[in-house]
Amino acid sequence: MGDDFRSSQPIYLQLADRICREIVRGDRKAGDKLPSVRDMAVEAGVNPNTVQRVYAELERMQVAETRRGQGTFVTEDVARLRELREELMHERIASFVRDMTEMGFRAEEIVTGVRAHMERSLDTAQGGRTE
Amino acid sequence: MGDDFRSSQPIYLQLADRICREIVRGDRKAGDKLPSVRDMAVEAGVNPNTVQRVYAELERMQVAETRRGQGTFVTEDVARLRELREELMHERIASFVRDMTEMGFRAEEIVTGVRAHMERSLDTAQGGRTE
Amino acid sequence: MGDDFRSSQPIYLQLADRICREIVRGDRKAGDKLPSVRDMAVEAGVNPNTVQRVYAELERMQVAETRRGQGTFVTEDVARLRELREELMHERIASFVRDMTEMGFRAEEIVTGVRAHMERSLDTAQGGRTE
Amino acid sequence: MGDDFRSSQPIYLQLADRICREIVRGDRKAGDKLPSVRDMAVEAGVNPNTVQRVYAELERMQVAETRRGQGTFVTEDVARLRELREELMHERIASFVRDMTEMGFRAEEIVTGVRAHMERSLDTAQGGRTE
DNA sequence: GTGGTCTAGACCACC
């Protein structure tokens, strides 16, 4: 144990993750152009070098492609995007389940709890129609 | 959007949360003595004042009680501890579901995904050859 | 018995109490802005950290609300303020009665004494020559 | 306004007041010997000079008498002690009423509040017999 | 500017 309180994921991974989420969510579609390195750097308030690493990471993940002189684009490989969606989902689920299990919750409790929570949310959102 | 990359919860809340998890997990039991303010400060690598705040927060939550000159102890009110367990569970579930929904996953997908993940974990862990 | 002569309530509670009294008295009204942490610190001759604690206490009591970047304000929940008034009244009365009882005065004596004192005050103030 | 938070009555007046209360309460009776200056100083954890001033103050109030070579005694003038009782009572009542009035409470409210508080205390203490 | 957090170091009361 030590002063691990300020530590967190590197900024470039945080940014890459954010962009992946925007893609999975549908805010950025296959073939969409991403902002230029400089623009993205300004938007996110980080150094252009950091954005460079972000785009490199997205390319490594086969989620984005950069075309010299044109910019960086979301891949047009929709199969890869479907895959990315699955990956992100499983990653978050795994992280969630690990967290809950580590706290001593049983599998049954977790599933029940999640379903109950969603039904409650639905009721709140829809007004709980009887039919 | 801005430079929210370094932001995080205050240390004193992170520490309080960590201790709550240890309690819920069973690593710290009802009536257990917590480390002294000074010891905890050294262990966690923070200032004693910060630990003092953590203990005040735990007392506010009725999760710990402090006896002057003796130290700070996990509450012996086991009903409160059961309640805490439920609170933490719902909190984490809510956060998880919000996150997933925000990413565009449907309720059905999420529940199915969680259950599938767990069954896979079980298989891995137990070998799952009962049938 | 010992050297409890210099002991007193913590400054931050004294200050919080003083502000509550000013509110109950009507000197500070619902929605009024309290002095900034730094200004109040100068006014009261204490450290800004202490005032910070005072405002946190007032917020915990739901007597004040703080808006980031704007300041700390007396709550606009007038029902809560009426409640505060009752609380303060009962608190002072309880303390007074406890003190008197401890000194060996009987209930009857106390009530009679209080009423007599007030009638005398009224006489002094108004001249009380209606009859 | 300034740093008036640590200020309070001088210790010698606090001690004199405490002794008066013990007399009024009946813990010290007419003619009782008070502890020697040195003993009282040790008991109260203060300087003997301070106790000297305390006894002088009690003498000035005609509440105690000191006989050279013998010590200090509660006065045997029971009329004076009855008077002292009245004085203390009125003093406390006056202080209480001033405090409450300053906070904006009306005379009627105060009397009603005090009587209500006492009835409640009686109920709690006696178990609220129906007859 | 605002409040919120953190560190450093001190003193106190209680046991």
Next chain:
DNA sequence: GTGGTCTAGACCACG
């Protein structure tokens, strides 16, 4: 020893 309070001075996020 314990926790509780206070000061001094710093940095941060928000608006």
